[in-house]
Amino acid sequence: MTLPQGSTPEAAREQAARTYELDRKHVFHSWSAQAALKPMVVTAAQGCYLWDGDGNRLLDFSSQMVNTNIGHQHPKVVAAIQAQAAQLCTVAPAHATAARSEAARLIAERTPGDLDRIFFTNGGADAVEHAVRMARLHTGRPKVLARYRSYHGGTDTAVNLTGDPRRWPNDHGTAGIVHFFGPFLYRSRFHASDEAQECERALEHLEQTIIFEGPSTIAAIILESVPGTAGIMVPPPGYLAGVRELCDRYGIVFIADEVMCGFGRTGKWFAIENFAGVVPDLISFAKGVNSGYVPLGGVAISPRIAATFDDRAYPGGLTYSGHPLATAAAAATITAMAEERIVENAAQIGATVLGPGLRELAERHPSIGDVRGLGVFWALELVRDRETREPLAPYGGTSQAMIDTVAAAKAAGLLLFVNFNRLHVVPPCTITEAEAKEGLALLDQALTVADGYLE
Known part of the structure; x- marks a missing residue:
């Protein structure tokens, strides 16, 4: 875990607990029903990774709100x-x-x-x-x-x-x-x-x-x-x-x-x-x-x-x-x-790693109905049935299948951007080939959960 200078893991966890307590007491969150919220505490970030309040490192395949194109904490x-x-x-x-x-x-x-x-x-x-x-x-x-x-x-x-x-x-x-x-x-x-x-x-x-x-x-x-x-x-x-x-x-x-x-x-x-x-x-x-x-x-x-x-x-x-x-x-x-040729890196990673890798996942996971994207901007359309294309969550809502799939990804160390029945693969433009392949492997694990909900 990346810790503040002079801090210990115990002190960091205590600070994270206080952060969560104050958040739930005073912070009003956007786009959310407030009573059901359980926000993840983020304590640090670097490059394509961030750390939560429990000290877990997560590969950021969301770029937060699809905006940290240059990665976290670029010097x-x-x-x-x-x-x-x-x-x-x-x-x-x-x-x-x-x-x-x-x-x-x-x-x-x-x-x-x-x-x-x-x-x-x-x-x-x-x-x-x-x-x-x-x-x-x-x-x-x-x-x-x-x-x-x-x-x-x-x-x-x-x-x-x-x-x-x-x-x-x-x-x-x-x-x-x-x-x-x-x-x-x-x-x-x-x-x-x-x-x-x-x-x-x-x-x-x-x-x-x-x-x-x-x-x-x-x-x-x-x-x-x-x-x-x-x-x-x-x-x-x-x-x-x-x-x-x-x-x-x-x-x-x-x-x-x-x-x-x-x-x-x-x-x-x-x-x-x-x-x-x-x-x-x-x-x-x-x-x-x-x-x-x-x-x-x-x-x-x-x-x-x-x-x-x-x-x-x-x-x-x-x-x-x-x-x-x-x-x-x-x-x-x-x-x-x-x-640093970061735009060129995004194009290359998309063409040689993310695009081929996501299409390969679609061949093995029947919950993937469609793969589409460019650069480091990709979406997986998750479905209950490839023939009918019934989405794994309704338009405008979510489902237990999506909740469990996203939770499995996070437990494995992967943070995804999610909307309705889609998983968006949108890492920073700075992502390396090794990091992209690491993320695809973690996503592979999580998609087995989605497959379990097929009709």
């Missing part, structure tokens, strides 16, 4: 935060600072096309909020189209854009948001038999939605370049290019949500780069931009939309926009990722 990022704190901890966003200017330059150099103006936010949800606000102000139109099976954040506009059950308790029904079905061949809504057919029919459906809603009323279409929490459904070839063409045809702003899938997660700096030649008008980002070491998000803006606000004030801002500690962490993260 260059920690040092950058320390150096920035010693020089300038905070300043009003109206002023220019070296950290924000450098972070903006590094991001702009990596965005596709000419999206070279950066507006900083505190996280992904408010990045989405501001991207939508920019689109509405730019076009003068009220509506935004978003797909089912998506997640865009927990703030008011973002959660209404979201296409999963977390929207339901917050849904106003009058927020100017219309949902449509995106391509997802494994559970096709278009009765497609292959990716080409799924792509064609999904684009036809989207265009019909545009026409019936009234093109002159639609400000933007927002899509996760590769949907994350909703299932890591990699779009079929041609789909995002088709969305771009529809946006151009009807004067609609194309917003690519790269909050989860950006900054190396798919083996590219931005996930949309996996689909050659597609350049959105706006990109919302967060998470991997600095691996969550200090909260940060933002919007990358095309010149066409930025020009809207050349002589017209943009009516939005945040006290901590471009916070020095957060942007210093971003600059250090992006620099380290480039110098």
